[in-house]
Amino acid sequence: xxxxxxxxxxxxxxxxxxxxxxxxxxxxxxxxxxxxxxxxxxxxxxxxxxxxxxxxxxxxxxxxxxxxxxxxxxxxxxxxxxxxxxxxxxxxxxxxxxxxxxxxxxxxxxxxxxxxxxxxxxxxxxxxxxxxxxxxxxxxxxxxxxxxxxxxxxxxxxxxxxxxxxxxxxxxxxxxxxxxxxxxxxxxxxxxxxxxxxxxxxxxxxxxxxxxxxxxxxxxxxxxxxxxxxxxxxxxxxxxxxxxxxxxxxxxxxxxxxxxxxxxxxxxxxxxxxxxxxxxxxxxxxxxxxxxxxxxxxxxxxxxxxxxxxxxxxxxxxxxxxxxxxxxxxxxxxxxxxxxxxxxxxxxxxxxxxxxxxxxxx
Numbered sequence: 001x002x003x004x005x006x007x008x009x010x011x012x013x014x015x016x017x018x019x020x021x022x023x024x025x026x027x028x029x030x031x032x033x034x035x036x037x038x039x040x041x042x043x044x045x046x047x048x049x050x051x052x053x054x055x056x057x058x059x060x061x062x063x064x065x066x067x068x069x070x071x072x073x074x075x076x077x078x079x080x081x082x083x084x085x086x087x088x089x090x091x092x093x094x095x096x097x098x099x100x101x102x103x104x105x106x107x108x109x110x111x112x113x114x115x116x117x118x119x120x121x122x123x124x125x126x127x128x129x130x131x132x133x134x135x136x137x138x139x140x141x142x143x144x145x146x147x148x149x150x151x152x153x154x155x156x157x158x159x160x161x162x163x164x165x166x167x168x169x170x171x172x173x174x175x176x177x178x179x180x181x182x183x184x185x186x187x188x189x190x191x192x193x194x195x196x197x198x199x200x201x202x203x204x205x206x207x208x209x210x211x212x213x214x215x216x217x218x219x220x221x222x223x224x225x226x227x228x229x230x231x232x233x234x235x236x237x238x239x240x241x242x243x244x245x246x247x248x249x250x251x252x253x254x255x256x257x258x259x260x261x262x263x264x265x266x267x268x269x270x271x272x273x274x275x276x277x278x279x280x281x282x283x284x285x286x287x288x289x290x291x292x293x294x295x296x297x298x299x300x301x302x303x304x305x306x307x308x309x310x311x312x313x314x315x316x317x318x319x320x321x322x323x324x325x326x327x328x329x330x331x332x333x334x335x336x337x338x339x340x341x342x343x344x345x346x347x348x349x350x351x352x353x354x355x356x357x358x359x360x361x362x
Contacts, residue, residue, distance in 0.1 A: 012229055014222035022222055029218035030113050033154075033207040040203050042102045044196045049191060050097050062340030113211070126281040154206055161202035165195045193236065258330055262306040265292045267345060271318040275325050276300035279334070281346055288333040289342050294325060315345055 006133075014022075022028075166173070169191055262268075265278035275296055281289040293303050307314055320341050328334055334342060 009225040010223035010228075012226060014219065014224055015229065015232060017232060018222055018224060027218075028113075029215045031207060031210040031214045033203070033210040034113055035106060036108045037104065037200065037203045037207045038105040040196060040200045042105040044193065044200055046061060046098055046101055047193050047196060050101060051189070080270065082338075100113075111164045126194050150210070157206060158199060161198045162195065163197040169194055254290045255295070255299060258295075259294045259302055262303055263312070265307065265312050267349060268303060268307040268312055268314045269317045269321045269324070270300060270304055270314060270343070271316060271321055273297070274300060275321045276303040277321055277324055277328065278303055279342065280341075288336075288339065289346070290333055291328045291330050294330060298324075313349060317341075317345075 172187060172191060262278050265280050266282065268276055268278045270276040276294065276299070277291060278293040279289045280292050295303055304314055306312075320338075322335065324338055327337070
């Protein structure tokens with residue numbers, strides 16, 4: 001069994017990349033209980049506020065229409081159309097706020113758990129999902145057993161909440177049998193609101209527990225083995241050998257280009273073998289001396305060799321070249337700190353002081 005198939009080897013928390021890939025595939029930590037509690041809260045608000053404001057008007061208009069049904073004139077299709085439009089408007093005024101309320105809470109409950117994503121792979125037809133064998137395997141799997149126990153627990157908790165609410169409101173239920181019929185809707189509304197409130201509290205606690213469980217399970221399922229982490233790092237950053245090879249090739253090409261530019265230099269300063277810096281200074285070009293090439297050891301020897309082949313003056317200035325080496329860059333002018341010593345060498349090349357030979361050591 002490989003590490004990928006062995007759950008015990010997955011001891012490391014999932015990387016951000018793996019979490020992102022899971023979200024892109026539609027694998028999200030979403031609890032199905034959150035939309036349910038959203039529906040319960042929407043129903044509670046409907047019973048507590050919406051029904052009390054739009055319900056009486058709807059009942060009044062409906063009673064008025066039914067009470068005067070004998071006097072309604074239905075002489076032609078136009079009259080029937082007008083009455084139908086009237087009923088439709090009243091129904092819309094009664095049901096519209098309800099639909100908006102439930103839709104609003106449904107959308108909010110989805111956004112609470114995370115930004116919804118459209119994953120076309122999840123909605124594409126997949127005939128393998130119709131396999132009875134795979135269906136039975138899902139039902140009788142560990143995950144299926146956990147879902148069954150969760151469902152049984154939810155039913156038990158909600159049933160207990162309903163029984164508790166009925167027991168508390170037993171006196172109100174008995175009084176509802178004795179009051180006038182006109183008072184029954186008000187008492188029934190109070191009972192329903194109280195019952196819905198208790199169920200909302202129970203469902204809310206279950207939803208919180210289910211969210212915690214779903215997130216724990218999601219993180220656990222996404223855990224990675226140490227080998228998976230290494231492979232991911234290698235994939236994201238590139239193979240170390242390949243990167244080293246690419247870097248080596250790039251450095252080799254840069255060195256070749258630099259050596260090819262040495263003939264453009266007007267002087268080279270070096271110590272005998274370890275350091276060499278090739279400079280170019282032409283008064284007509286303007287600016288400070290430009291670093292054409294620099295190198296140590298074998299590169300330094302190669303710079304001196306090319307310079308000697310092209311009869312470029314080489315000055316052996318040990319202290320100067322060592323001081324300059326870490327502060328100069330190829331294809332850039334030298335810093336101002338080195339203007340004076342380099343100017344002396346340029347002055348010599350231009351026929352100045354003849355007492356210092358071109359190869360005199362510092």
